[in-house]
Amino acid sequence: MADKSDNAREFVSLGMFIIDEFSFADEHGNPTGKTQPPQIGGGGTYATIGARIWLPPSRIGMIIDRGNDFSPQIQQALDAYGSDMWLYRDNPNRGTTRAINSYRGETRGFDYLVPRIRITPRDLHGTKLERAWMIHFICSPTRANAIMSEVKADKDWHPTTVYEPIPDRCIPEELPALKEVLPDLNVLSPNADEALSLLSMPLSPTRELVEEACRRFLDMGVGPNGTGAVVIRSGAMGACVAQRGQPFSWVDAYWSGPGSSSKVVDVTGAGNSFLGGLGAGLALTNGDIWEATLYASVSASFIIEQEGLPRLTHAVDETGRQVELWNGDSPQLRLKELQDRLETTKGTK
Template identity: 55%
Template sequence: MACTKAFVTLGMFIIDEFSYTDLEGRTIKDSTFEIGGGGTYAAIGARIWLPPEQVGMIVDKGYDFPSDIERKLKVYGEEMWLCRPQIQAQTTRALNLYTGDHRGFQYLTPRIRITPRDLINTGLNRPRMLHFICSPVRASTILSEVRDIEGWSPLTIYEPIPDRCVPKELPALIVILPSIDILSPNAEEALSLLSMSYVQPISKSSIEEAANQFLQLGAKEAVIIRSGGLGAYVLTRKAGGKWIGAFWTQADALKIVDVTGAGNSFLGGLGAGLHLANGDVYEAVLHATVSASFVIEQSGLPALTSSDKGLIQWNNDSPSRRLEVLKRREQNE
């Protein structure tokens, strides 16, 4: 009998195309393709800490699913991926268009959404933690489905989708907050939802105020506001607020190549950390921070390698080593 997964995401698998132009629309860099999708990055963020049999997500394989991408996914562990053949549909694809400093995003194919019911009677059934990325309205539907599945009460990690982090979505968010164990927008998304004005760089005090407001509005257990180079602000009902710094700082700018997927991988690492640290949110955020540090070092997913002696490394480094470095740094703050 298969073991219960520790962490499963309802986020999608996407083949990302990246296009780079200047402000006049001239191509400045050849287009590239990468494995993408918020779900994929979240799963990898958890996989950095957990064996593949404890992590899971659904991959919808369209009739055009590239064989080289399938090979790349298998490197991380075949047990992670529940592949569903979509004979009549393409694999979900999206365009990331970089024009100067502006990033645009659009789907190139219809999306195939994943719901909790899709997990029933599969190896992903009833995981201990469930991660989802969507609008507050869709999150309400997901939570309703979860309640309808007998004998399942997962810890929920909710990541609001960026384009729905606007003031008109706040009432729908307030409705679901009491059912969300961990709410985690990024700083811009948090302030936008709450109609809080800000200028860049966003101040720590503004982020702390936003987290307090979400808790007052009914967030169940914890609010974690991901704040880029500032790190993450963690506020829990039981233990109060605390800042945890980013692993790579401004002094390490050359290490930061592409932040695509950093927030998603952070939350995957958070789920893994909660599992490993018996629910300690602050300890889990340290794991989350390390997961994000590996993802931003390159375009696409980090490299997993293992030696003949069973030593597993990511980008030729050890997650445990980075965790110890981060812990020492936090203790000295």
């Protein structure tokens, strides 16, 4: 993992901010009558909030491109998490990036309504986000190579890299580009379907198949001299954590087991927030990928409890210290509960 600079942010996402709109139809294309107001979205936004659950605004960040339709309500909602974490860029000549999430029965479609503005490492130069200790990016393997080329062009910057392949480019044709960029990645984290698709493996994830996918990625050489990690996010099965020369291990999804299904309201952004939590966990545990994955699982647990982003409030604990609560609960208590659960599971094997 990269060495930390005193002034650098610990986690910066290169993902985008998007305003999500929604339409709902049955399997025949007929409107269902269901409506949902536009809401804050974007993989970068969810990842940054996933990190914010653990880190203060001054230690994280992302760029938000504000168009001429950026409402005061959205501004207020974002700044409630801490205005210092956002780097706003204003463009009065265009609208904010928007996308339509089209639901037809159980099938979800996604299309941009406004041309997207992609963010690259070069955009961080000269800003409060430059030379972050860790960067997170969501894109195709081909574009990941371009991103890493920009990173390596700065000889004084060697960030820890957390890469999340974009779902629609997790296809076998992208595997050669992925192999090319793997040595530059500290963490590779597709979800189970994405991993299996990239590797042309059967698309019905099981623990055995996920572990085999981890093994194949490690054999390709993840990270400098093979020192990187693979974390395959596998929904209710949890996440498989893999490093060369170490036994594979699984971290439970926080909401798993009896009664947990009632807590799962909307999984949109769960994978992105998982990786934000992973990044924060790496910063807080001095690069321990196993422990960081527990932070990741807890971050995702807060995202899936409602539609949209979680609610941040403040309270005073029994010692008189002000603490942050997310959806009325403590991330630290959830982390301790998950740690205890996994220790108990280990003890019964």
